[in-house]
Amino acid sequence: MNDLVFFLNKGITSGLIIGSIYALGAIGLTLIFGILRFAHFAHGDLMTLGAFVTLILAAALAALGVTLPLPLAFVVMFPAMAITAVLAIGLDKMFYKPLRQAGARPVVLVMASVGVTLMLQGVIRLFAGVRSRDMFVEAPKEIYRIPIPGATRKLVVTEPQILLMLFTIVAVIALHFFLTRARLGKAMRAVSDNPDLARITGINTEHVVWATWIIGGSLACAAGTMLSMDVTLKPDLSFNILLPIFAATIVGGIGQPYGAIAGGFLVGFCETLAVFNWSIVLRPFKDELWFDLPSNMSLVPTEYKLMVPFLILIIVLIYRPTGIFKGRVL
Template sequence: MTITDFLQLIIFGIVSGAIFALGGIGISVIFGILRFAHLAHGDMMTFGAYLALAAITSLHLPVLAALPIAMIGTAAAAIAIDYVFYRRFRQARPVVLLISSFGIALVLRSAVQLIWGPGNYVYESGISIPYVIFDLRIKPDHLLIVASTIAIIVAFHLFLTYTRLGKAMRAMSDDPDLARVSGVDTERVVVWTWAIGGALAAAGGVFLALDTQLNPLLCWNILLPMFAAAIVGGIGRPYGAIAGGLLIGIVEELSTSFIDPAYKPAVAFVIMVAVLLWRPTGILKGTT
């Protein structure tokens, strides 16, 4: 492998790592605050990607303008799903939420297929010409994905650090009981958790669709690397999920020069299991 090939794979890895991070943050925050593994997260992302498609085809918007619409729409859907279904299981054992979210994953995926059909779509047809810098090919879409992800993550960081709600969220993730007795309105935090988780999920879904093609299984297929990102980074630690996402994305891409690319998802799985066994709290020490 030449140094150019190596750097090229790193670039691809950063792009998929950014997408894993957007999904992984939501998974991590939901896990931290609601204490369950949200198995419908991938399909929530797919739903967001299709909302953007609807905005693009019906309003003739560019992708970047459709993105906020998809984010708001998916955030609303996530809040609604929580209100109608998950809310009823707050007092139940966590496994009930696992099963419920697996069912919701199916509902979302089938709804997407019912509305848009089983076929493949792209946002904009046509070939984009990559920029060539020192023999490295960089697609304009990839620049857009990475730049937008950075912007979204910075906004998320400012929210967590400087707003009352962001602080309440971190407090609840650290210690729900302490947060409650300190006067944090926990149900309000839960609503905002879904809003943010849903919005970030939609962004991840739109970016993956931009990089590949829309189909009903779009983001179910990356559920494993996203959970790997959240777990590697330390569950309940959104910043850890970003590091975890990049790590998983880059290792997955680099692995393609040694093993059959078809086994990329297995690479994420092996990393995840290894972390679960040797350092179950992740790189940044997460909640247990």
């Protein structure tokens, strides 16, 4: 029983957490990929930027002596999401829109986004340094230890993990209703399916572009904040988080928000279960196994964790480039 609880703690919980973070990031990426038709390389740093905005707001409130029943960082995440969305629109106005209007090839936009990611990296590290920071400015995070009958080991869940899961569920439902019921959401799907046809039916593409950046930017901020609340805020995350999110986007099918959610959880679970030490779960069956149980039996050593999303990406690109949910191959 103890081993099962260990598996729940280390395998399932962390898979769910990292999966929802990847999913939140991948939704934005897939919408940008589908509507604006380029791979947005600056998404990882947009996440870091959002987390920093949250941290600054939280620190400001904590300095004023505000205390709330929820962690400050979670509460100020909502204004921070709005700020990040505005920043994302600003980045689009300054760097991507002129290129789009000049009729640049999509690959030039990809390159511009690489330039933007470097600029964001530079600015963030210039003002904040490279050390990692704790998002819980006012009080340490609460950890719940839930006793399980028949086991001495307890189920461990932290407060931000619960908040993250709730937030992901709410965000996904809200996004679903927005995309299927709201006028603008339907317009977004139309532009994603066929931009020319959408334009001649009178859809204002400008508004669609704005909506894309608002959703992408705010979800990126949420994902970044949640990730840094779960562990710590690391300013040097960018390229390491980018690869799993791209993998999730492509696995799910480009332009498919639901696919991105599924892809995010798939990549997250694959990653956690690949580095999970299986010998602990197998230990109760030690006598029945035909081989000696080694002390560490993970499929992938932790230092090669990045291999997992990459391999998923490669396999999908070879055998099913449209992704699970039949997205586009642009």
